[in-house]
Amino acid sequence: MMRPVLHGDVTSVARALLLVDEDARDGLCQRIFVQADQAEEHVRLSGRLHSSYGNGSLMAAARCYNLADEPSFDNTEYCRCFALVLHRLMRR
Known part of the structure; x- marks a missing residue:
């Protein structure tokens, strides 16, 4: 199980998701969660x-990918990415 999740973790994953096509976001989000879990187990x-x-x-795992500059929440796509990360967290 990965380290406790903080705001910066969620924003980092959302910024990584923002740079990929919408149809690839869920898969990338899942991959980042798995990588964070693997790293925690290794540590x-x-x-x-x-x-x-x-x-x-999650932040460390997300930083393996390119990250968009952090937009504000008036960016609808960023809000979607942020929500995707939160939904995955809630399903855990």
Whole structure:
């Protein structure tokens, strides 16, 4: 299980999603969550950061991808990306 999720984690994943086509967002979101879980497990077992996905946070995993500059919430697509991340969190 990944590290506790903070606001910066959600914004980082949403910024990564903003740069991909709408039909690819759910898959990328899922992949970032899996990578954060893998990194957390690696850190727990080895005491070291994962070489690709970092410390087990969503932010670290998301930063493996290009991130859009953070827009404001008047950007509808950003709101959709942000909501997608929150929905995935709630399903966990």
